[in-house]
Amino acid sequence: MNSSPPIQKLVAQVITADNFRPYGQAIFAIQDGDNYDTGDAQLVLDRGTPRFYIMRLHQNGRQFHKITRHCRCTQCLGSLEGQEWLLAVAPPSPEPEPNLEKLAAFRIPGNCFVKLEVGTWHAGPHIDSEFVDFYNLELSDTNINDHDTCNLLERKNAIFEII
Numbered sequence: 811m812n813s814s815p816p817i818q819k820l821v822a823q824v825i826t827a828d829n830f831r832p833y834g835q836a837i838f839a840i841q842d843g844d845n846y847d848t849g850d851a852q853l854v855l856d857r858g859t860p861r862f863y864i865m866r867l868h869q870n871g872r873q874f875h876k877i878t879r880h881c882r883c884t885q886c887l888g889s890l891e892g893q894e895w896l897l898a899v900a901p902p903s904p905e906p907e908p909n910l911e912k913l914a915a916f917r918i919p920g921n922c923f924v925k926l927e928v929g930t931w932h933a934g935p936h937i938d939s940e941f942v943d944f945y946n947l948e949l950s951d952t953n954i955n956d957h958d959t960c961n962l963l964e965r966k967n968a969i970f971e972i973i
Contacts (some may be wrong), residue, residue: 812912815963815967817873817971820898820913820932820970833901834925835924836922837849837850838921838924852884853945853951856885858872861949862947864890864943864946866944867935867942868887872936873969874933874934874972875961875968876959877931878931878933878958880957881956882928883956884924885925885932885952886945886949889918889920889943891920891943891957892921893918893937893943896913896935896936896937897915897934898913899926899931899932902931903931907960907966908960922930934972935955936972946962
């Protein structure tokens with residue numbers, strides 16, 4: 811009889827531009843009319859047709875054992891209506907699985923969106939509400955041709971929970 815591995819806790823830190831930098835960019839409001847600079851989302855969407863849509867996610871708890879990356883584009887996510895959400899991330903790597911020593915979790919307020927670097931591993935968005943609508947910017951075929959998922963339970967006998 812196989813027993814489940816102990817659940818590893820990840821403490822969600824409040825996102826800032828600095829602490830999220832290894833994984834991408836945290837984007838907050840700026841004044842209208844400000845010039846484009848490195849604080850703006852640095853997008854990679856030239857490898858296909860960009861897709862911008864509103865994605866509805868239903869309550870999915872805070873545990874995960876699968877983590878995904880997209881190696882052809884950046885991905886931008888943000889909640890609508892000021893809803894807070896959670897995201898676990900690991901930096902891009904050439905390996906077929908993330909570096910779990912660099913796995914981190916973030917609490918993202920509703921006035922922020924994230925731009926994930928090409929190849930950033932991510933689990934989530936995770937939400938506590940019944941549902942949250944997110945805007946999502948990626949490529950039109952990201953979920954078909956650029957969806958590399960690692961099952962951490964199978965590969966590392968690991969389950970995580972964001973707290």
